[in-house]
Amino acid sequence: xxxxxxxxxxxxxxxxxxxxTLLVQFLRxxxxxxxxxxxxxxxxxxxCVVHVNGDAIKSCTTLALTCDGAEVTTIEGLAKGxxxxxxxxxxxxxxxxxxxxxxxGMIMTAVELVNRKGTNLDxxxxxxxxxxxxxxxxxxxxxxxxxxxxxQAMASAAE
Amino acid sequence: MYEFAYxxxxxxxxAAALAGDHADGKLLAGGQTLLPTMKQRLAGxxxxxxxxxxDDLRGIEVKDGVVTIKALTRHVTVATSAEVKAAIPALAELxxxxxxxxVRNKGTIGGSVANNDPAADYPSACLALxxxxxxxKRAIKADDFFKGLFETALEEGEIIxxxxxxxxxxxxYQKFRNPASRYALVGVFVAKTGGHxxxxxxxxGSKGVFRAKEFEAALExxxxxxxxxxxxVPASGLNSDIHADAxxxxxxxxxxxxxxxAAVA
Numbered sequence: 327x328x329x330x331x332x333x334x335x336x337x338x339x340x341x342x343x344x345x346x347t348l349l350v351q352f353l354r355x356x357x358x359x360x361x362x363x364x365x366x367x368x369x370x371x372x373x374c375v376v377h378v379n380g381d382a383i384k385s386c387t388t389l390a391l392t393c394d395g396a397e398v399t400t401i402e403g404l405a406k407g408x409x410x411x412x413x414x415x416x417x418x419x420x421x422x423x424x425x426x427x428x429x430x431g432m433i434m435t436a437v438e439l440v441n442r443k444g445t446n447l448d449x450x451x452x453x454x455x456x457x458x459x460x461x462x463x464x465x466x467x468x469x470x471x472x473x474x475x476x477x478q479a480m481a482s483a484a485e
Numbered sequence: 486m487y488e489f490a491y492x493x494x495x496x497x498x499x500a501a502a503l504a505g506d507h508a509d510g511k512l513l514a515g516g517q518t519l520l521p522t523m524k525q526r527l528a529g530x531x532x533x534x535x536x537x538x539x540d541d542l543r544g545i546e547v548k549d550g551v552v553t554i555k556a557l558t559r560h561v562t563v564a565t566s567a568e569v570k571a572a573i574p575a576l577a578e579l580x581x582x583x584x585x586x587x588v589r590n591k592g593t594i595g596g597s598v599a600n601n602d603p604a605a606d607y608p609s610a611c612l613a614l615x616x617x618x619x620x621x622k623r624a625i626k627a628d629d630f631f632k633g634l635f636e637t638a639l640e641e642g643e644i645i646x647x648x649x650x651x652x653x654x655x656x657x658y659q660k661f662r663n664p665a666s667r668y669a670l671v672g673v674f675v676a677k678t679g680g681h682x683x684x685x686x687x688x689x690g691s692k693g694v695f696r697a698k699e700f701e702a703a704l705e706x707x708x709x710x711x712x713x714x715x716x717x718v719p720a721s722g723l724n725s726d727i728h729a730d731a732x733x734x735x736x737x738x739x740x741x742x743x744x745x746x747a748a749v750a
Contacts, residue, residue, distance in 0.1 A: 328491055344488075345488075345489060345490070345491035345533070346486045346488065346489070348520075367524070368521055368524075369517065369521055369587075369588065370665070370666075372585070372587060375587055381561075381590040381591075382586060382587050382590060383587050383590050383591050384587045384588070384591075387516060387517060387520050387521060387588075387591070388516065388520070388591065389491075389513075389516065389520070389533075389535070391491055391493070391535070392513070392516070392535055392537050394493075435586070435587065438586075439586070455586055457585040457586065457667070458584070458585025458586055458587045458588060459585075
């Protein structure tokens with residue numbers, strides 16, 4: 327067992343873990359933050375995307391120990407109390423989900439995309455950037471719409 | 486995943502010492518290939534030597550027409566680097582085509598080159614640009630580095646520290662991707678410097694990345710897509726799988742090479 331500590335959603339956490347523990351296992355099984363999902367477990371579907379030091383990464387393909395000392399944000403860390411993050415609200419308003427399994431990863435990818443490329447995103451850019459996130463229900467159309475709207479809402483929220 | 490002992494050295498020399506002590510260990514860079522391989526139990530290193538805290542291994546420098554990228558530099562950093570875009574735009578474009586955004590946020594150039602996956606993108610840039618791979622022990626020319634499927638000239642305990650790419654006059658990379666894995670079914674990197682042209686092909690060769698020397702000669706005589714009319718790489722040395730058979734890959738190599746030349750001719 328090896329000691330690990332990190333900031334998760336603003337809270338300091340530490341634990342003794344098996345070195346094999348993936349970040350997603352650490353989040354779900356040790357911290358009980360089950361909003362981050364495991365879809366394919368082969369870094370293709372993006373259901374497990376979280377932010378590590380601001381970068382969107384696949385937590386099924388990252389060791390928890392590599393994140394020692396890092397700042398991690400999961401889907402649970404986006405809302406402020408009962409107030410949804412603008413991207414979460416945009417997914418609800420635009421019906422950007424059906425079963426919802428891929429949604430946490432979609433939203434974490436979308437928020438990082440806005441942080442990286444700004445709030446004026448055209449449809450082509452959004453579709454290209456969603457390359458690493460799979461949805462098996464919606465056909466992406468409403469997800470793309472939701473991200474465009476969420477990006478605009480993030481711009482208004484920042485003003 | 487099989488059990489392993491975890492190490493997190495703070496310097497290249499410490500990492501090299503650990504690698505020397507643990508012959509069945511493996512170096513962990515971004516982990517975007519190694520961790521999936523370990524999860525499938527296709528690899529079971531006794532020790533994992535995590536290089537992520539060696540800050541000396543990060544950074545990009547452009548000096549005297551040579552772009553030097555340190556080994557732990559991530560794909561996203563190369564893809565968005567103003568210096569790389571100015572000196573070798575094709576290299577930045579290539580980095581931006583690897584995997585997906587989350588993979589590019591973790592994966593590193595050193596990890597990709599050391600792994601030498603036959604469908605990885607960077608080996609083609611190394612070979613076509615005549616890069617030099619620098620390790621903690623020596624400098625290795627790209628022509629001598631890639632030895633076959635997942636095989637390189639790296640010895641036990643040898644760690645890539647940086648890769649240097651001389652800026653060409655013209656270069657372009659064209660990739661025909663497998664839409665599911667995002668690896669290259671065929672990727673062709675063409676680089677021209679003075680009268681010299683180098684063409685490197687990834688994704689297709691049964692022994693990994695290779696130079697298409699017949700294409701190079703034709704393009705040295707006439708740097709235009711038409712110079713490759715009727716030319717093709719023999720299908721006999723190419724991969725056949727459920728995604729593309731060897732004849733189709735041979736066809737794609739000519740098409741991608743022509744597109745690369747057309748993009749910059």
